[in-house]
Amino acid sequence: MPPRLLLLTVCLSLSNVLSANGRTVSDRGSFQSVSHSAKGVSAAHKAQWDYPPAYRNTSSVEVLYGREVADPYRWLENPDSEETKEFITAQNKLTASYTGQYKYRKEAKAALTNMHNYKRQSSPARHGEYYYITRNSGLQAQSVIYRDRSLSFEKQDVFFDPNQLSREGTAALATSSFSTTGRLFGYGTSYNGSDWMTLRVRCAVNFLQCRSGEDLADEVRWVKFSRMSWTSDERGFFYTRYPEPSTEQGGPGTDTGGNTNAMLYYHRIGTPQSEDQLILQDPEHPNYLFASDVTSDGRWLVVTVSRGGAINKLWVAPMNQDGSVPERVEFRSIVDDFSAAHGVIDSDDSLLYIMTNAGAPRYKIVTYDMNSPEAGFVDLVPQHATNVLKDAGIFADNRLYLHYLQDVKSILNIHVLPTGQKLRQLPTPVGSMSGFRYKRRNHELFFQMSSYLAPAITYRYDVSQDTVSEFHTTVVSGFNSNEFETKQVLVRSNDGTQIPMFITARKDIKLDGSNPALLYGYGGFSISLLPNFSSSWAFFLRHYNGVLAVANIRGGGEYGELWHGGGMLTQKQNSFDDFQSAAKYLSSQGYTRPARLTINGGSNGGLLVGASINQAPELFGCALADVGVMDMLRFHKFTIGHVWTAEYGNPDNEEDFEYLLDYSPLHNVRADRAYPAVLLTTNDHDDRVVPLHSYKLAAQLQYARRDNASPLMLRVGVNAGHGAGKPTEKLIEEWVNKFAFMALSLNLSWAL
Template identity: 45%
Template sequence: MGSLAAPREALLPLSYPPARRDESVVDDYHGVLIADPYRWLEDPESEEVKEFVERQARLTDSVLEKCEERERLRRRITALHDHPRYDTPFKRGGKYFYFHNTGLQAQSVLYVQKDLDGEAEVLLDPNKLSDDGTVALTLSSVSKDGKYLAYGLSSSGSDWVTVKVMRIEDKQPELDTLSWVKFSSISWTKDGKGFFYCRYPAPREGHELDAGTENNINLNHEVYYHFLGMDQSEDILCWRDPEHPKYIYGTDVTDDGKYALLYIEEGCNPTNKLYYCKLSLLPHGLEGFKGRNEMLPFIQLVDNFEARYLFVTNDDTKFTFMTNKGAPRYKLVRVDFIEPESWTDVLPEDDKDVLETASAVNNNQLLVSYLRDVKYGLQLRDLETGALLHEIPVDIGTVYGISGKREDSDVFIGFTSFLSPGIIYKCNLAAGVPEMQIFREAFVPGFHRENFEVKQVFVSSKDDTRIPMFIVSKKNIQLDGSHPCLLYGYGGFNISLTPSFNVTRLVLTRNLGFVFCIANIRGGGEYGEEWHKGGSLSKKQNCFDDFIASAEFLVSNGYTNPRRLCIEGRSNGGLLVATCMNQRPDLFGCVLAHVGVMDMLRFHKFTIGHAWTSDFGCSDNKEEFHWLIKYSPLHNVKRPWEKGDSHRLQYPSTMLLTADHDDRVVPLHSLKMLATMQYVLCTSLGSSPQSNPIIARIERKGGHGAGRPTQKMIDEAADRYSFAAKVMELSWTD
């Protein structure tokens, strides 16, 4: 455990910067009047908002300067982070491509090699595109013939992407530049003449814009086809639906090049419509649509939002899809486009395990991964019948980045766990029995896995649902309630939190004595769609109950005590920990809420927030408003000492984290929450029992998280965890 040090400089109660309250802003939600005095903080271009941010930043800096373990954390995290990392290779046009980071490079570099034994060459190094590493390569796709790379660049963490093209043979850039791309893949046609992509109209035509700082709602997603060498203005508009401006699209081109698939989503639910266009039947090909105000002739295969359909493979008109239709844990189905009403099961839904991925490989086989109590399993099955051929053994952990095409007998498989920095396996399927060989393995100097242990426990929630939780600690700790504990959660959007390696968390465990835990609460995808639905919409409170039950388990079983229990979450997880803080301020010593959705009554009005109504509901609907107002973090900050509890009870020490270019969960959520907490708990009172600090860390040139440069990740980790160490009175042990 982290030892108690000699007394250090205490954090005195903070003097918070004043923030104007506009009491005139009141909204009527179905007859219920709700004040919104910090509405002005929604304008990122306002000088008053910029001044508010600057004052809060200075306050936070003054706190962090008193956090004694900050520099030691930074040095140790940096040292352990400095190890080579690789992504799984993928093959196109007879060449191999992979991403690699030597350790502390701001961004990973894309390499190409003619064969696995040949010399690797740098194809694209995004570190050369900016001085501070804030230009990230967030999208990449190699043409099927291996001649061209289309790649997307984002700046300062924004979701906006600019797509460019490079010739792979001589690594020379083409002139192609595609702007205002967002939530898009790049789908090359087999002839290599161009690709499908998705974009939005420019947020503000004719205005200079620091992309990523705007709050404008994202509407009217569109599908285009770009011909190499052409100006974006000449791209073919393939699909739009102005009657449904909130729809979001995705595309896929089959390996045989004959079909383009169109996925249509109306939110974040795992459901989609599915259309197809037979490219091989277009009289003049895609070129025939140049200059014509005519969209592609897509045919409706599935025209409702009852289930999700993901393409696996096809043999001419016979298609195999992964779906959750009538199968909340997913299954594989087959349909012949000649008889679109007739669907048959290829691989039925499992009784317990969740089908995560399915890849057609080695001509007539399927490589499938399952999630079993939040741990991955791998199987090889027959493509035609779905029959099990082989169980492929993997350790307890997470399988990711499966890379292989229908024609490939060699497949690459990524693996990680809490105590495994990363292994890439090369699996040979040509032999009768799959042969798993280590292709690459990451090693972290100074990390000794034998000093740690991992457990999985099951916690009974408020309604007796069993909630899995992973616990990572030093070996053989005494359960005497003295250990600092970091509890992490998410609980939303069908996303599963599975085991993964994290240098920073191991530093906390090794040098500050933390016990690190992940609670796999409802709302995620750990047990399929029923688990997801059990923590969404009217049942969202189950997420908070599950997380609180997990925290209570850690206390009652001697892992920690409330004063030393820190909770952390990001995005929907930021909402999670903020809500739990409101509901049980007595249970936690520190809260780290990253880029959280805090205003549950207005989130749908900004950027892509409207897509989240599938998980949350929407305040425009009377019934759903009453769900949301009960837990919305912004609207439920209360003084705990006024509830008849002890006068000494207060909110835990809190750090809200956001970033100026986060155009996913825009910063206004955290800014309004910060102003509200500081006012209600502190500045509105002459003498407040709230002595625990309430601060915000506001990243400059940062976004929601994707594409963040390495140094920014290290700096943020050192800041937030030194803050936690300070307020929980922890000190360093070597």
């Protein structure tokens, strides 16, 4: 089992700011119209856009630390009001009327659908007497779990099909976990993209008077951000839930109330949820999050306690000798402060194997003996001199795999326990690794490799033979990867820091500035952007002769915790500087020019796009901000937003308020600057980064820059959430609209 560190990705919304210097945030001034080149926008729309009127409550002003902060669109924070619904309808109608003009819309949808229509599957996993694999035939709304007793999967049968749960395909498998012997399958389903899920249990074999494939009567509700961690006696599982939201906060997926007071429970099979055993809560710290796991021998319950972000406390409690849960669970504190990140990989008797960045910003493996706590952490595999440890696990009894990043490219080392000695580095192609599947007692390890030009190739490492073999190769129709190549370059940021960036384009590309380019970034929460295949990106390369650039900016985890820390809290501006430097590089090197460059990011990456169009709109011709965090003064007031204060800071603290205000997308909309074409996308059931962020920013942009030559628009998806579990058809439709918006705004040529 890999170390369980609870990391939440996020995006927020903006608040109303009109001044050029960010110091006076009241909207009582007037706006000047400025000239701007149309950047390819059709002549019919150069003068002024017919944006839907949106009421401005000019009396909605707060005085915060001596500043007047206007928030005239706060009424959009109520998702259930008729006024908000009318606003959404009008915005969607305007955006649809614009993107509907795209001459090649039908061709684009057909080509993008074809690009998505390829068979893809996960790495296989062994549970009990079966191998399980998740597959999508191409255009299925949700992927299906198959199983077979043999790795050949010649006699496979369907084990779990989420497509049967909803006619619209909006029901998704949000989490799943097999019991120790593989006899029971716990799963959580969510609807319409909401983070709320309901947990159930299915028999994988004939067991407990339940036939294979049938569900038990158990149902556990109001669960969020949780695994199902089975006890080794298979009598139940641990999970994290929140109090049921009040009706005033809206229904599941549309609620905006704060998710606080998390509780860790144990559910016993065959009993109602009302009888579940409360394991852990902390009313004095309502913002704490709890993530649980049980070691493979069933001896220890491991709980990480976090406030969001990438650091956590580490508590461990012993289970009974038979693997059952004690009447009173007694936790022992291994780490009781928020100074570093720690995750238990597994245990041997009293010895815990832990992955940590305590004193090691690139992470290392240590041991901790529960019988000798005074010894503390003992290094097993020290921090590497240059590479960053991203993942670790124990399989085949005593083999430890370590997944490292070497300049944002994956390598895989095999070590042996108990010494930690390195045995070998497995031979793998250049790319990124994911999808590790293994068991402590099984002799095989499965993993996948992918790149910007190749989807997943699944590999099997057999310890008994010490061989690596290719298990499955994914093939995409309509895309010849041999026509393209990926290069990694270094970009010099404002402070001299070298930022890596991957650029993928045709091999015969002419560096004359004429190429359309798509620049993607994230830069937050220690999340690394690794080489990965995307059908939508491949579509852009193929049908627009585009250039794809992915910048590994600070705030991510590509070079460890120091890289993350260089783009968070008071250093967040570094992320924006890095991204804007990447845009300048693409133009200066002839890959594109500003009028042909589109920037894109989602969630925290949506914040990145929102801040960049305020700070340097002249660098881009088009901006696509998805489910973004835009209001940096109120993000912590909605659903799970309070945990993001560990990454961004707390707006209720004056020091944090000052720097958050300086870059908050909503509060820094400029009346005296021309903006590129902007499309904000969000979804009506996003209860992680609630859609009000995008609503308010769209209204503010349209008011402040109504005479902007390029369109400033909003698209709101229906019955969809932050992104996870989104049906394939909705994904395709969303990207068709984004490409139509981009192509119209930049006059892009369509290539058959």
